Amino acid sequence: MGKATGFLEYKRMNPRKxxxxxxxxxWKELKLPMDPEDVKNQGARCMNCGVPFCHGGVMLKGMVSGCPLHNLIPEWNELIYKGQWKEAYQRLSRTSPFPEFTSRVCPAPCEGACTEGHIMESVTINNIEYEIIEKAFAEGWVAPKKAKATGKKIAIVGSGPSGLSAAYFLNAVGHDVTVYERNDRAGGLMMYGIPNMKLDKGIVERRLKLLKESGIQFVLNTEIGKDISAQELVDTNDAVVLCTGATKARGLDVEGKDLKGVYFAVDFLKANTKSLLDSQLLDGNYISAKDKNVIIIGGGDTGTDCVATSIRHGCQSVYQFEIMPEPPAKRIEESNPWPEWPKKLKVDYGQEEAIALYEQDPRNYLISTKKIVGNELGEVKEVHTVKITWVKNDSGRLVPQEIPGSEKVWRADLVLLAMGFLGPEDIIPHELKLERDLRSNLKAEFEVFETNVEKVFAAGDTRRGQSLVVWALQEGKLAAREVDKYLMGKSVIK
Incomplete structure (x- = not known):
């Protein structure tokens, strides 16, 4: 450990915003750099545990505990304390292909499993990672990776986190990699699914430039299954890796769901980012929340992003509806013990902004939408809700029960559905006759990743369902290892 008494001497210092x-x-990024001396002191708080739960990456009660990438966190914390920044970057990059992404958008399950956090406050792992990778880019330590060519051709469908991760590792061992993306820019979720203030697109482009310099080819504005058949890719490549994500948005089956002004959150966010990048929103090709009363149905990161985007547009008001109860302020040890992911109330950047602007948290818990009402022009004007409570039915399952007399009518000009995703789209699975699991995800066993079709692999959300960016990166890496084994008989990818 960097300093034996560091965890006693220094308190947690959260990153500045x-x-x-x-x-x-x-639309600029929220996070501000930290003074190097403060970063050093934060690194000193790490106790270098005998069993470092922070990089476990195991599933407990359906939630991840520790880092899925198995980052060597105590090692680079110690190196930061000693001022060995380049060595810290080398340790970090051994396991993580794109720390600049995870340090910005990952909810940090590593910190949830931090041993120090069991008694005091966890180490600021996520922010130390951010400082390391930004220092590495500033110093020119991050360079293109090239290797002796194997002559093997691989097609990767989708340029989101799992696709880029798979491409990075397969290219690094010498394979000829081409990534196909149906949008006009590469990056997938990280380009169009996450707002600029959370992940600046210059950061994404910075990494894409390095990947191109490494020899990876990107084919944009090309949808596999439409512009090029999936079978053609299989026939003309030695392996195909499907990283298309789980992009079927979950809808809301209520009266008025098809009214003008009701949109999926993903469409709202994508259009905004594209217009921002194309013209700084001057082209008007986005769904504007300006002067509107906005209702966001659903929570999570996507709901938060919709809150923040609506505020930047200049909305009149913004509310979030969540059907689940409000989380507790602190971890409840009896039902949610360490090192499980702590299920506690989090005030994210969008809620912070709404509180600053409207003097109240936009979230409303235990609320169910009954119907959406429109005006004579077919435009949304109201959302009707009822409060609910969760009760056990005859089989012991928790089900929502409406509370009589709790009905409410909310004024609404824009309704955004942020209720998650149902699974991958159907075009490629139908064409290749790929097997799917009960949740419609592509069936490919974890740590094997091969589908029922010869030389076709699947990774990321298209295989495991909607999940974290850090899981997508790990799936891309492990799928690359299995593709490499398939082609070469063995692999150096770990």
Missing amino acids: RPPEERIKD
Whole structure:
């Protein structure tokens, strides 16, 4: 460990962010760099546990505990304390292909499993990772990776986190990799699914430039199954890796769901980012929340992103509806013991901004939408809700029960559905006759990743369902290892 008494001497220092009143006026990133001395002290808080739960990456009660990438966290914490930044970057990059992404958008299950966090506050692992990778880019330590060519051709469908991860590792061992993306820019979820203030697209482009310099080919504006058949890819490549994500948005089956002004959150966020990148929103090719009363149905990161985006547009009001109860302020040890992911209330950046602007948290818990009502032009004008409670039915399952007299009518000009995703789209699975599991995801065993079709592999959300970016990166890496084994008989990818 860097300093034996560090965890006693230094308190947790959370990363600085620009004030809400300032940042809602633009689309720039929230996070601010930390003083190197403060980063050193935060690294000193790591106890280098005999059993480092922070990089376990295991599933407990359906939630991940520790880092799925198995980052060597105590090692680079110690190196940061000693001022050995380059060595810290080398340790970090041994396991993580794109720390600049995870340090910005990962909810940090590593910190949830931190031993210090069991008694005090966890180490600021996520922010130390951010400081390491940004220092590495600033110093020019991050370079293109090239290897002796194997002559093997691989097609990767989808340029989101799992696709880029698979491409990175397969290219690094010498394979000829081509990534196909149906959008006009590569990056998938990280380009169009996450707002610019959370992940600046210059950061994504910075990595894409390195991947191109490494020899990876990107074919944009090309949808496999439409512009090029999936079978053609299989026939003309030595392996195909499907990283198409789980992009079927979950809808809301209520009266009025098809009214003008009701949109999927993913469409709202994508259109906004594309217009921002194309013209700084001057082209008007986005769904505007300006002067509107916005209702967001659903929570999670996507709901938060919709809150923050609506505020930047200049909305009149914004509310979030969540059907689940409000989480407790602190971890409840009896039902949610360490090192499980702590299920506790989190005030994310979008809620911070709404509180600063409207003086109240936009979230409303234990609320169910009954119907959406429109005006004579077919435009949404109201959302009707009822409060619910969760009770056990005859089979012991928790089900929602409406509370009589709790009905409410909310004024609404824009309704955004942020209720998650149902699974991958059907075109490629239908064409190749790929087997699917009960949740419609592509059936490919974890750590094997091969589908029922010869030389076709699947990774990321298209295989495991909607999940974290860090899981997508790990799936891409492990799928690359299995493809490499399939082609070469063995693999150096770990």
